Amino acid sequence: MSSDPKIEGYKFKPGYSGMAADTASDQTMFKGVHWGKAMMWIFLLSDTFIFSCFLISYMKGRGSTPEEWPNPSEVFALNAFGVPVPLLLIAIMTFVLITSSGTMALAVKYGYERNRKMCGWLILATALGGLTFVGMQVFEWSKLIHEGVRPWENPFGAAQFGSFFFMITGFHGTHVSIGVIFLFIYAYKTFAGHYDEGKRGWFTTMKGDYVEIEILGLYWHFVDLVWVFIFAFFYLW
Amino acid sequence: MSEDINENKTIQAQSSETISGGETGVAPDIDYVRPAELADQDLYHGHTFITKWVFCQDAKVIGVQYFLLATFTGIIGLILSWLMRLQLGFPGAAGFMTAEHYYQFVTMHGMIMVVYFLTALFLGGFGNYLIPLMTGARDMVFPYVNMVSFWMFFVAVGVLLASFFVPGGPTGSGWTLYPPQAILEGTPGSGMGIILMCVSLILFVAGFTMGGLNYLITILQARTRGMTLMRMPLTVWGIFTATVLAMLAFPALLVSALMMTLDKVLATSFFMPTILKAGEVLEYGGGTPILFQHLFWFFGHPEVYIVALPAFGIVSDLISVHSRKNIFGYRMMVWAIVVIGALSFFVWAHHMYVSGMHPWFGFFFATTTLIIAVPTAMKVYNWILTLWRGNIRLNTVMLWCLGFIVTFVNGGITGIFLGNVTVDVPLSDTYFVVAHFHMVMGIAPLMVIMGAVYHWFPLVAGRMLSEKLGKWHFWITFLGAYSIYFPMHYLGFIGVPRRYFEMYDSPYITSAVGMNQFISTSAFIVGAAQFILIYNIVVSLKIGKPAGKNPWQANSLEWLTPTVPPEHGNWGDKLPVVYRWPYDFSVPGAKEDFIPQTTPPSEVVETEVEKT
Numbered sequence: 136m137s138s139d140p141k142i143e144g145y146k147f148k149p150g151y152s153g154m155a156a157d158t159a160s161d162q163t164m165f166k167g168v169h170w171g172k173a174m175m176w177i178f179l180l181s182d183t184f185i186f187s188c189f190l191i192s193y194m195k196g197r198g199s200t201p202e203e204w205p206n207p208s209e210v211f212a213l214n215a216f217g218v219p220v221p222l223l224l225i226a227i228m229t230f231v232l233i234t235s236s237g238t239m240a241l242a243v244k245y246g247y248e249r250n251r252k253m254c255g256w257l258i259l260a261t262a263l264g265g266l267t268f269v270g271m272q273v274f275e276w277s278k279l280i281h282e283g284v285r286p287w288e289n290p291f292g293a294a295q296f297g298s299f300f301f302m303i304t305g306f307h308g309t310h311v312s313i314g315v316i317f318l319f320i321y322a323y324k325t326f327a328g329h330y331d332e333g334k335r336g337w338f339t340t341m342k343g344d345y346v347e348i349e350i351l352g353l354y355w356h357f358v359d360l361v362w363v364f365i366f367a368f369f370y371l372w
Numbered sequence: 373m374s375e376d377i378n379e380n381k382t383i384q385a386q387s388s389e390t391i392s393g394g395e396t397g398v399a400p401d402i403d404y405v406r407p408a409e410l411a412d413q414d415l416y417h418g419h420t421f422i423t424k425w426v427f428c429q430d431a432k433v434i435g436v437q438y439f440l441l442a443t444f445t446g447i448i449g450l451i452l453s454w455l456m457r458l459q460l461g462f463p464g465a466a467g468f469m470t471a472e473h474y475y476q477f478v479t480m481h482g483m484i485m486v487v488y489f490l491t492a493l494f495l496g497g498f499g500n501y502l503i504p505l506m507t508g509a510r511d512m513v514f515p516y517v518n519m520v521s522f523w524m525f526f527v528a529v530g531v532l533l534a535s536f537f538v539p540g541g542p543t544g545s546g547w548t549l550y551p552p553q554a555i556l557e558g559t560p561g562s563g564m565g566i567i568l569m570c571v572s573l574i575l576f577v578a579g580f581t582m583g584g585l586n587y588l589i590t591i592l593q594a595r596t597r598g599m600t601l602m603r604m605p606l607t608v609w610g611i612f613t614a615t616v617l618a619m620l621a622f623p624a625l626l627v628s629a630l631m632m633t634l635d636k637v638l639a640t641s642f643f644m645p646t647i648l649k650a651g652e653v654l655e656y657g658g659g660t661p662i663l664f665q666h667l668f669w670f671f672g673h674p675e676v677y678i679v680a681l682p683a684f685g686i687v688s689d690l691i692s693v694h695s696r697k698n699i700f701g702y703r704m705m706v707w708a709i710v711v712i713g714a715l716s717f718f719v720w721a722h723h724m725y726v727s728g729m730h731p732w733f734g735f736f737f738a739t740t741t742l743i744i745a746v747p748t749a750m751k752v753y754n755w756i757l758t759l760w761r762g763n764i765r766l767n768t769v770m771l772w773c774l775g776f777i778v779t780f781v782n783g784g785i786t787g788i789f790l791g792n793v794t795v796d797v798p799l800s801d802t803y804f805v806v807a808h809f810h811m812v813m814g815i816a817p818l819m820v821i822m823g824a825v826y827h828w829f830p831l832v833a834g835r836m837l838s839e840k841l842g843k844w845h846f847w848i849t850f851l852g853a854y855s856i857y858f859p860m861h862y863l864g865f866i867g868v869p870r871r872y873f874e875m876y877d878s879p880y881i882t883s884a885v886g887m888n889q890f891i892s893t894s895a896f897i898v899g900a901a902q903f904i905l906i907y908n909i910v911v912s913l914k915i916g917k918p919a920g921k922n923p924w925q926a927n928s929l930e931w932l933t934p935t936v937p938p939e940h941g942n943w944g945d946k947l948p949v950v951y952r953w954p955y956d957f958s959v960p961g962a963k964e965d966f967i968p969q970t971t972p973p974s975e976v977v978e979t980e981v982e983k984t
Binding site for chain 1: 405406408409410414416513514516517581584585586588589592593594595596597598599600601602603619620622623624626627628630631634638639640641642655657658659660663666667670950
C-alpha cells in the first residue's frame with residue numbers, strides 16, 4: 136500500500152458538507168490511510184498530552200518555587216578552547232537530531248520507491264544520529280551530576296531545576312532510545328528484504344510492508360519536534 | 373404524502389435510510405453499496421490452549437478476560453466497602469479495624485471501583501467484545517497489541533493487590549492521593565503502598581493506551597461496507613468518545629503518578645512544600661501541592677465521563693431494542709455524547725473549590741459545569757421519549773434501564789447542587805458528596821452494566837439468563853441502593869464529614885447513628901444480592917434456555933453473525949453489508965417489527981402490508 140490517498144471508485148465530494156459526508160462515510164474515515172499510520176497519529180496525540188503535562192508542570196513548578204532559578208546560559212555552557220560558550224553542546228545535539236529527521240524522511244521516500252539498499256542505509260544513518268544524540272545527553276547528564284546537580288538538589292539554586300531537568304530530558308531520552316532500538320530492527324528488516332517479501336513479523340504475525348517505515352518515521356519526527364519544545368523551554372527561557 | 377397513504381389500501385414500508393447510490397442518468401439501484409476499500413483482515417488463529425484462551429488475540433476472548441478480571445477486582449472493592457460500612461454502622465464490630473485500616477480500605481475501594489473495575493469493564497470488557505462485532509470488523513486492527521493490553525492490565529492489578537501484602541500495607545491517602553500527606557510518614561501505606569499504587573496506575577495507563585488505540589482505529593478505519601458513522605449503534609459512539617477522553621486524560625494521571633513516585637523515591641519536591649514536622653524541617657521544599665490537584669483532576673473529571681459515556685451509549689441501545697422503537701433523536705444523542713466529552717475537559721477545577729482558588733476561577737468552572745447539564749438533560753429526555761408509547765417489554769434488561777434513568781437523574785440533580793460554588797463549599801467533604809458520586813457514577817453505570825450483562829449474555833454464552841433470578845437481583849439492588857444513598861444525602865446536610873473513621877460522641881449528629889446502621893445493613897444486603905447474578909451466570913451456562921439467533925429481535929450486527937456465539941473472525945466467509953441504522957424498529961408497513969441492519973432496502977420496499 137502506498138501513501139496515495141485515493142480509493143478506487145471513491146470521489147471526494149465538494150464543499151464543507153461534502154467534507155463532512157466523506158468523513159462520516161462507510162468503512163474508513165481517513166481514505167487510503169493505512170490503519171497503522173492513523174494509530175500512530177492518535178498515539179502521538181496522546182503522547183503530546185503527556186509532554187504538555189510535563190512542560191506545564193515545569194512552568195508551574197518554576198513559577199512557584201521561592202528559590203532562584205539557575206541561569207541556563209551559565210549552567211549549560213561548555214568550555215571550548217578555554218572560553219565558556221553557552222548552549223554549545225545543546226546546539227550540536229539539536230542539529231544532530233534535526234538532521235536525523237531529514238535522513239528519516241529520505242528513508243521513507245526510498246522505501247516507497249522500493250530502493251532497499253538506500254532505504255536501509257538511511258535508516259541506519261537515522262539510528263546513528265539518534266544514538267549520537269543519546270550519547271551527548273549522557274555526557275550532559277554526567278557533566279551536571281559531576282557539578283553536583285541532583286534530582287533533589289543543585290548548587291545553583293532551586294532544587295526543582297534538577298528535578299524537572301532530569302525527569303523531562305530523561306523521559307524524552309527514553310523516547311529517543313526506544314526509537315533507536317526500533318530503527319536498528321527496521322534497518323535489519325529492510326536489508327533482509329522483509330518489506331519486499333511481506334515477511335511476517337516475529338510477534339505480530341503481520342505481513343511486512345514499507346508503510347511501517349513511514350509509521351516509525353512519524354514517531355521519529357514527533358520525538359524531534361518535542362525536543363524543539365524542550366529546547367525552547369529549558370535552554371532558552 | 374399523507375393523502376396518498378389515506379387513499380391506498382396498503383402501506384409501503386418507509387425505510388428510514390437508504391444509500392443514494394448509482395450514477396445520475398442510470399436507474400438508481402437502491403441496494404447499491406460501494407465495493408470494499410480494504411483487503412480482508414489477515415488474522416492469526418490460535419491452535420493451542422495457550423494461544424486460544426490465555427495469550428489470545430481474539431478481541432472477544434480478550435473482552436471476556438477483561439470482564440472477568442475487572443469483576444474479580446470489583447468484588448474485592450465490594451468486600452472493602454462492606455468492611456467500611458461495618459465500621460461506620462457498628463463501630464468496633466470488626467475487632468481488627470483500626471483507623472489506618474479504614475483509610476486504606478477507603479482508598480483501595482475508590483481506586484479499584486473507578487479505574488480497575490468500571491473503566492476496565494466498560495472499555496476493556498464491552499469495548500473489546502462489541503466494537504468489532506457492532507462495526508462489522510473481523511477483529512481489532514492490531515490484535516497482538518490488544519492482547520498485550522490485557523496482560524498489562526493483569527500486571528497492573530497484580531501490583532495493586534500486592535500492596536496489601538507489603539510492609540505498611542496499601543496507601544491510605546484517599547483515592548485522590550493528595551500530596552503532601554500521601555507520601556509523608558503518618559499516613560498509612562506511605563512507604564511501599566503509595567509506590568506500588570503509582571506504579572500500578574502507570575502500568576494501567578500504558579496497557580490501556582494499547583487497547584484504546586485499537587478501539588479508536590477499529591472504529592475509524594475498519595468498519596464494514598455501508599457502516600457509516602451515523603449508522604453506528606450508540607454503544608459504539610459512547611465507547612469511542614470515552615476512549616478519546618481516556619487517551620487525552622490518562623496522560624495527566626501518568627505524569628502525576630510519575631512525579632509522585634519521584635517525590636517518594638528520589639525525594640524530589642515537585643509537589644512538596646517546605647514542611648515542619650515536630651519542629652524539624654523535612655528534606656522537601658519549594659514544591660506545589662496544588663499542581664498535583666490540577667493534574668489529578670484534569671484526569672479525574674474526564675474519568676467520570678469515561679465511565680458514563682459508554683453507559684449512556686449502551687443504555688440507549690438497550691432501551692431502543694426493548695421498547696421496540698427507534699432511539700429518539702439519534703443524531704442529537706451522538707452530538708450530545710461528543711459535546712459532553714469535549715466539555716468534560718473544561719470542568720476539572722470544580723473538584724477544587726475549597727483548595728483556596730480565586731473566586732472568579734471557581735465562577736468559570738461552575739459555569740462550564742452547569743453547561744454540561746444541557747446535553748445531559750437532552751439525553752435523558754431522549755431516553756424517555758424513546759420509551760414514550762413504545763411497545764415496552766418489561767423484562768430484566770428494561771428494568772435495569774429504567775433503574776439507570778432514575779438513579780442517573782437523581783445523581784445528576786445533586787450534581788447541579790454541587791456544581792455551584794456557594795452550595796458546594798458547605799457541602800464539601802460531607803456525605804452529600806459521597807451520595808452524589810455514588811449515585812451518578814457508581815450505581816447508575818452499574819445498572820447499565822447489569823442490563824448489558826442480561827442483554828448480551830445470550831450472545832456470549834448462547835444461553836439465556838434466568839429472568840426470575842434477574843428480577844430478584846434487580847429489585848433488591850434498586851431498592852437497596854436507594855436505601856443506602858438516599859439517607860446519605862441527609863447525613864451530608866446535617867454535616868457528617870466523609871472519610872471519618874468514627875464519629876465517637878458527637879452530640880450534634882446523634883441522629884446519624886441509627887441512619888448509619890440502616891445504611892450499613894442495606895449495604896450488606898445489596899452487596900450480597902450481587903452474588904445472585906454470579907449464581908445466575910454459573911447456573912445458566914449449564915442449564916439456561918438455549919438462546920438461538922437474535923433472541924431479542926435486535927437489529928445491530930452483533931446478533932447477525934453466522935454462528936452464535938460468534939467464532940474468531942466473526943463473520944464466516946463474507947463480511948456483512950450494512951444498509952441502514954440499527955434502530956429500524958416498528959417501521960410502519962414492514963412485516964416484522966424490526967429490520968436488521970443487513971436487510972437491503974429492496975426487500976423492505978417490496979413487502980406491502982395491509983392497513984389495519
